[in-house]
Amino acid sequence: AQSVTQLGSHVSVSEGALVLLRCNYSSSVPPYLFWYVQYPNQGLQLLLKYTSAATLVKGINGFEAEFKKSETSFHLTKPSAHMSDAAEYFCAVYPSSNTGKLIFGQGTTLQVKP
Amino acid sequence: DTAVSQTPKYLVTQMGNDKSIKCEQNLGHDTMYWYKQDSKKFLKIMFSYNNKELIINETVPNRFSPKSPDKAHLNLHINSLELGDSAVYFCASSQDLGSGANYGYTFGSGTRLTVV
Secondary structure, eight states, rough: EEEEEEESSSEEETTOOOEEEEEEOSSSSOOOEEEEEETTTHHHHHHHHEEESOEEEEEEGGGEEEEEGGGGGEEEESHHHHHHHEEEEEEEOSSSTTOHHHHHOOOOOEEOOO | OOSSSOSEEEEEEEEEEEEEEEEEESSSEEEEEEEEEETOOOOOEEEEEETTTTEESSSOOTTTEEEEETTTTEEEEEEEEGGGGGGEEEEEESSSTHHHHHOEEEEEOOEEEOOO
């Protein structure tokens, strides 16, 4: 069964520092992978997605993620954190079965300190 | 011009009551979903409907009954509410069953249900 694991339920960085949120996936077939962001008391917003095109995926708000098959990883990065990046981040995988079901990781809370 | 809208945004109710959450999307999508986010923020799919047809029922108690009167609407009715039903419920949609992988999903802003 496909799954995703987010390493670190809470990440704290200083404003201007590099953001690195880790996601590892388990899949026997090439996966479709997503990163979503959830701001406090809001719904989920798509940051970026990997759909087997380029391995380096650029998303909104300066975020990007790199698909590494050898490491089964899809880590999310941003060169310089901004206070407004403080939110909950979810990695998700779309299974190969055509049911539309999206499987989420446990989420990582990003705290940005001034 | 909201893409996926849910009502109500907040719902506080007593144990044993029956309540409904409504969801509407104006994107012309064929597929709609209900996800539950628990107190630890873990998100799990409950149901998916494609063109009014039930596709996924992820071992959700029978007290939860989705209804899709048309492909733009997917409502969630919950009978005999229990304390453990307290959560945030998200509605989402995708163009169709397969396109979610390529185009992603659009989520509503959630309904925070509190059972007291």
